[in-house]
Amino acid sequence: MKRAQRFWPWLAMLALGLSPAQAQDAGTLVIRNATILTVTNGTIRNGSILIRDGKIAAVGRNVRVPEGATVIDATGQYVMPGIIDCHSHIAVDGGVNEGSVAVSSMVAIEDVLDPTDVDIYRDLAGGVTTANVLHGSANPIGGLNAVIKLRWGADARGLLFEGAPPGIKFALGENPKRSNFTPQPGTPRRYPATRMGVMDVIRQAFTEAREYQKRWAEYRRRVAAGEQNLIPPRRDLKLEPLVEILEGKRLVHAHSYRADEILQLIRLAEEFGFKIATFQHVLEGYKVAKEIAAHGAGASTFSDWWAYKVEAYDAIPYNAALMTQRGVVVSINSDSAEEARHLNQEAAKAMKWGGLSETEALKLVTLNPAKQLGIADRVGSIEVGKDADLVLYDKHPLSVYAVVQKVLIDGHVYFDRAQDIARRAELEKEKKELTEKLQRSGEREQPSRPGGRRPGGPPRTGEGVQEDGEVRP
């Protein structure tokens, strides 16, 4: 974050100007003369992609350009599926952690999305089209996630990835047991304080959820039997999502590091009859890759971040490759608004460390996270019928020299580097004029002194606040 602000102050500024103007109906669009990295069907040189109504209608060398179609000439450029970041905390207002309680499954990221967070635009400019926006890792059972498309300019509801299965954040180890936090003097330590305690909290919560599920089933049974004067059970927003997990309707994304805690959670989930959708971070995943694969969980990890805390000491950069080779569906995520802007390079590292093929590396940030999030029928590869979420690079995206040129979501261009550069002067001018205008009107009068409070205050100025409650992920 810090770095981004220092080197790209203009990015925040110009992002403001590139609002939904370009998100108008794109109609029929053709990208021509591109090198197409389909991920599922190899590389097509000098190929075209036909986009109709936001979906990919045709891919290949011999795509006919319909009359009236908008044509993007991508000569010399590379097209890959939009990048999917399986662990993000961008676009969240008012804190990503409800850390006061050990189980915060009543809170929902969806309620507090901030579609004006400039990190959306910055990540978009790095080729990300979909992000799994997660609650922080302050508690064993965290809040509900929101899978979003980075439709810069849309309102909060407009960001949501329609039909994406709902999910929830879990967290194991140091963060939920709070070993990295010194509580204020006089404040009791929140339970749990150990890894045993973390498991106990989760077990306790699911025991409660089962009882809650039973209470409702019993109530419905008695109503169906025609009983009168029945008081329905009280609806509990904390337990409802846990019942959904038990019923297989909600994906669990579990922040985890050590092999032992990963195994513990697998056993606990199997005992209660539910599945972990993804282990997040999972830096010791390579030690228990077989068990993760057998459980059917995915693993979403970093390329080469480690040693930022004790539980991250045993990490190795071969993690993604080793887990892949053991049959785990692996993705590389960012957990950072900055890192998200070069996930293509993070994926490329798995070729150096572990020798994954180009396609396997690309899958780490496209098809695999799509599978993990249950949206692979919509995104993650360039195939007919899928959403036209595409990134155009000037060089091969697995090269460190590649720079994003255009990003499309649902067939609409949401980022265009050339346009972006062209608009900077205009925005500078507007800024200067407004500054002068407001200074003039401010001098004319003595404004009244604010005496009270206001409900919202002015909008944020673009600095995304990442309050994950952790030094590193």
Added chain:
Amino acid sequence: MPRRTVGRLLLMVAAASLVVMFAATTAVPQNPPPYFAVRGARIVTGSGPVIENGTVVVANGLIAAVGTDVAIPPEAWVIDGKGLVVYPGLIDALTDLGLPSGQPQRPGQQPAGPPAQQAQQRLAQGPEDRPASTPWEVAADELNAEDRRFESWRNAGFTTVLSTPQRGIFPGQGAVVNTAGARASEMVVKAPATLHLTFRSAGGFREFPGSLMGTLAYIKQVFLDAEHYGQASAIYERNPRGVERPSYDRTERVVYEALTAGRPVFLPANTAVEIHRAIHIARQIGLRKYVLYGAQQGYEVAGALAEAKVPVLVSLRWPERDREADPEAPESLRSLRFRDRAPSTPAALHRAGVKFAFYSDGISNPKDVLKNVAKAVAAGLPREAALRALTLDAAEILGVAERLGSIEAGKIANLVVADGDLFEEKTKVKLVFVDGHRFEVRESARPAEPPRDNLSGRWSLTVNTPQGSQQATAELSMAPDGTLTGTVSGPMGTATISNGWLSGNRFSFTISLSMGPQQVEATFSGTVEGNRMSGTVSFGGFTAEFTGTRPGASASATAGPAD
């Protein structure tokens, strides 16, 4: 006569009040509420066409008649309305007038109890601890009629405000109150009128809720619980035998009752993002009647507001540059645009057909409230719409349109009489009627001219009232710039002067007197010629003439300005 009654009558009885001031023992006859008629004025009714050369008759606190051909009862005090414009009394749709304003309570905190209890208070560790929730607090029950702001709001033309508790997530319920009256019971128009919500959180990890999403989840749970309370208690009341008794929870009960009574729920939403979010939350909860307050970025989302059919209260505290900001740092374009466009919100709402009213949102000087409305007018809001937002639309949003908001026979006699168009800067409010009581608005603005005399010294004052003349002594001391300090002493004691000045040969000074439970002000203003002064003293809206002499003239005059 009990002292409290004395205080109450002060505001109702004209000349007698001055007698009370200088000789507190004098008995005051209780007059019936007076009849008034403003004749020959331009009447902006707010609900119908403007009446030129019309008459408004006020009787027993209500508007008795309005029109061009109206019989004036013989007992009425007739006010010549030539050159005057009569408006419905203005409404400030969200304030904390009459309530302790102080520091906002930390959101996660329980309502304050006695200090010993506070020390032992447990931090909220979940929704079940009902953090920062006191929905049972009704502004009308806590109202302090002596809040000085009532008078300043009244003088600016505001005859009604919604006053709401403002601390916590469920701070309490609002009351519609008129801005004059000796005690709360006389001022309250409707209570409880509204259910208030804020989206505050405690922040950090110490207590629940520590995040915005935690606060929203908590609010959703409370509404679910309230609904459950209503359902469960109804079932239990019908047939308690064999039914497990539902638990009692004050928050659930009060919220349920507020919803069943159809009281609107007020949700905060200032930016476009917050407005979309609040609408979404209201839909999730299933609120049938709600109002958004803040709404300053409404210019971006007027269409969405119209579609949601949600009324809004627009904060008149237009955004300013953060005073603590680094003056060298460039302001973001986003913030610049917001500051530039916020005053165009009312015009945008008007065009989109969104019902809206205004509120002062902590502006400390009520005169700035109208100035800020003028900015919205300058940004394209038609004057009629601005007036409607300050009167009838506000009354409708607050659920009191049958009693307030326009000049119609039968409605409460809340009126503003000005010497011109209310949104012109040079226009002055001359008279305000609240519940049929007349209040004169005095000029207290200090002119720029330097003093031409020195008022320092001891003055003997004679105040002429219908009950006879009263004596008082003023000890004045003047700074070189004309600022006056000192005291005024009468039979009732000594009061310290505030806001005193001499400019040219015109002077003004104010004293504050304790009358039973309340503080009342008397302002002396007039002109000085050597060792003689004359002018008027105004007190609770009534005036009397006074004269003064400086017996020890030579000594005082050479004393020079006070150090």
